[in-house]
Amino acid sequence: MAASSATSRRGNLLPRVASPSAKSKAKPRRRGHLFQEVILKQLRLLVLFALAIILIAIFKVGLPGALHHTSRVVTPVIGFNLTESQVDIKMSDLYDTIEFKDIDGGAWKQGWKVQYSGDEWDRYKLRVFVVPHSHNDPGWLRTVEEYYQERTRRILSTIVHALRQDKKRKFIWEEMSYLERWWRDASEAEKRDFITLVKNGQLEIVGGGWVMNDEANSHYYAIIEQITEGNLWLKNTVGVIPRNAWAIDPFGHSPTMAYLLRRMGFQNMLIQRTHYEVKKVLAREQNLEFVWRQSWDKSNTTDILCHMMPFYSYDIPHTCGPEPAICCQFDYWRLPGSGAAQRCPWGYDPQVITEDNVKERSEMLLDQYRKKSTLYKTNTLLVPLGDDFRYITSAEASLQFENYQKIFDYINKHPKLKAEVQFGTLEDYFKAIRDELDVRKKDLKLPTLSGDFFTYADRVHDYWSGYYVSRPFYKSVDRVLEETLRAADILFSLSSAYCQAHGPDRFPLPFTEKIRSARRTLALFQHHDGVTGTAKNHVVVDYAQKMHSALLDLQKFMAQSVAVLLGRSMSGQGSCTVVNPDMFIPEKEQTSYGVLPIRKKVDLVSSQVQRVIFYNPLEEDVDQVVMVLVEQTNVCVVGSDWKPIESQISPEWRNSKDLAGTRHRLHWQVHVPAMGLQTFFIFVAQGSQSCKPAQIADIKVFHPTDAFTCPPPYKCSQTEEKVVEIQNERVKLVFSVQDGLLHSWKDYKSGNVMSLKEDVALYSSYGSGAYLFKPVGEARSIVSPGGLIVVTQGPLMQEVLTQPKTDWSLSPASRMARVYNGIDTVQSFMAEMVYHVELLDHAFNDKELIVLFETDLDTGNTFFTDLNGFQTISRETRGKIPLQGNYYPMPSLAFLQGSEGHRFSLHSRQSLGVASLKSGALEVMLDRRLTRDDERGLGQGVLDNRPMDVTFHLLLESNVTSLPSIAASTPRVPSLLSHRILAQLNYPMHTFFGNIENASDVQASHLQKTFAPLAVNFPCDLHVVSLKMPEPLGFSASTSHGAEYVLILHRRGWDNSYCRRGQMQCRTVADEQVNAQDIFVELDSSIATPSSLNLIHDSTRDFGYIEISGRKGGKGSEHKWLIDMAPMEIQAFKFDMSLGKGKQSLQDD
């Protein structure tokens, strides 16, 4: 099994194992005006905005512990564009200095021959904390339950037993998913012992998330959910709050984690998997410990102390010092005859400590500790002692604890050795570090650092960029589960508040367990072998089935919420019992875990009416062209006021040679209130009814094959036209008539054109696997002239379907490009590109499929990607790094910015990998199919590809300010329009169908047609990350304020140099502050308290922050709770909502 094999992902960097394919043949590939709108009004807004900013509140700042003692008052620097923070080390600058030559360092292969003179510890002796740990993946080669039954259950019991035997023994534990599982099985005595050990400091919970989450693919919404779920369980069950985070296995590290952890009250964090060349250069300057600061943080409120481990792995051979052949001899579970399968691969076995050898062994180990210590500034040293699924038996625990204790006793008894060694927790270590920093503050200061640690390489040219894309179908399901959970949480909160008077059995409380289970499923999948796509096939299926079942539960719940919220007027304060659970059904049917959801269709006969409800989970009203499938083409749509609405009918194309579908798509424009519901009705159009029949779309076909038949009742014209184009009133997309690919983007009003060439290409790989991307040379285009092009045009939606001509009978990717007409819609500014991908055939083995966009923007080597959907970061494509190392995670966004300020953005609803290998070009990998294992322990390739759709929203923008304002050092953030496009893509509307009714029944129905809970839209730059009841059945008891609800807000950082087009009815925080008491129409809300993002800490000092809310303003008795937040910040508020008491009565300050 891989956890105990030398080729494990957590395995050894064997000195004698040169990588079989050490040298990549691949070289970085070198392949291949717009409009300007200056709005005078803009200037006035600028001035108003600047004035408003000056009025923004003054913030109190508390910084992490001993690093900074005093709290001081600072005014965060906020402006139109964010300003870059001041740091000692900027990762992008550091990359410029590294040569990436992988020079052989000898015993420490990726470093150098470490030496010391011996007098380093004369003044301050070496203090070593040996930290025993066991890394338990919640699913990888086994499912989480299999691991639990086979190993983790025993490990947790072993730890408790071993620590109880000797107070000097310590341990740390990370994953709450396993601890919660064990807690259900453990005896009362074991639980008592566990709590005792935690309280007396022998056992520390580090991180305390549900899992140790991936940091590349995971979205910040899900990271907050997964840590909060673990932390709350921990606090409520064990009664402890974690302060130190431990991330030894995620494949690269994101500053978003540093930010979120800080805002959760963490003081210190540890990371491991960073590029070996980065480790080396940081170790050279003793900069492996640093203060991690966000790149946009001018006030230094995001500072968190970070320890980076120096070596190849977190196993014992790579943690005691630089020489694995020595360190391995101090892994006593590798003792021959111990019962463990694993031996030291360097040829030297461990030796049991005896009186005869204790001196020699102690000095040998201390020599490693000293060498390791020279890589850090302080004389306090951290030495992890563990590996995957270790300490499984008491024999193993005894071997480690007893032999080490003998060594410790020897060293500690000999003052000449100038060292003090002991078992410790992470807390023990960080406390000692902070004490030392305090004592030596005159000569000792840790550097500050900004930036990230992608893309990770562990050796030679082995870059871990493959996992940005592996199993993309499930990466997509992950995000569907996220937005569905968020949407369900909002409905849960609102219906709970409306139904408050109905007692403890009221709707929606019976759904509490289902919601919690869905939250835990989402949390589980954030594990670094979950959303990464790096688990065995059967484990992937296990995750997928759990997500599928969670989605079904959430949809069922939402459908019932719709019935409750629209039925409020039916009996007094509301119909808070669900009479008919099937009154509404979700339009999307999740039939199985591994397939795309099936859309239900509307099927009517005359005089029948289909009620359709849209739920908008966003914090702003949404105007959008929507679509449902219908059986008949002679239909029409009316709104809730029974007024006719313009609609369009188009064929539903299927992904086959003939495209033949038997259903039709009905499009119309809706307006749905923020976090609300809106009803529409579909009928069969009859002469007598006063509705506008849907307009039948025109269809043009280029290069039709014999298989293609025109579906009735449409008219398909074959045309000899020289251009293929679609347009709305803002955007015109032009396609090549030869191959059907996108060719250019025109601003329809100004006539300006930007070249935008689309291509679909394949990489061939020789060593790619679930983790690694290792291509042979460049990607090759697979598209040749010919190929079927079908253009569908109507008043609301125009699209170009291209089935490219390729070497295969059916192309592995077909593409639908769309523009929408719409009045005042964000949608009308962008182009929608949907790629249907099927990398199913063995013909695609060891191939990786990309889509490429080449613009004529002059971008040099620079492009931008997002990190966790939270922030954007500048990327540099570097020739000294192989192609695969120039791939970066793209959880939701990538953009290019030309020297003249024009910007091309690509918004995504799932995480993928992206690169810009040529000036003006962006490529995104869509899927990968790999026969080989990439030697990181998984033991298989990736061949379980699924048919899927990948959707991008494309946007072209031009800078409306004078160019010098875009200073090179300005952190680039999306425009407001880009943020809104991203939000509408990632938090889409949910559609529900009522039962088929007769027209007369509809008129008589008591159901309300609109539900609009918000009194005002939130400002456009304020995103509701979540509105939820974290613990519906017990939360109020566990908080000091009795608040039941939580609102988490994110004030977006946005770039004001871009057109504020799409600003329709769009105010910003600076325009008008939010008074939290006025958020809801019928519900009274009172902000009880700001909270840390994990909902644990109520004192803002605990999470490095700032008093941002609860600021009272207004005149006289009209108190307000104004929400003040600096751009980029995320903030949680605990509050209460109640119905019908009247707003004034709650203001009892």
Ligand SMILES: [Zn+2]
């Ligand atoms: Zn792991």
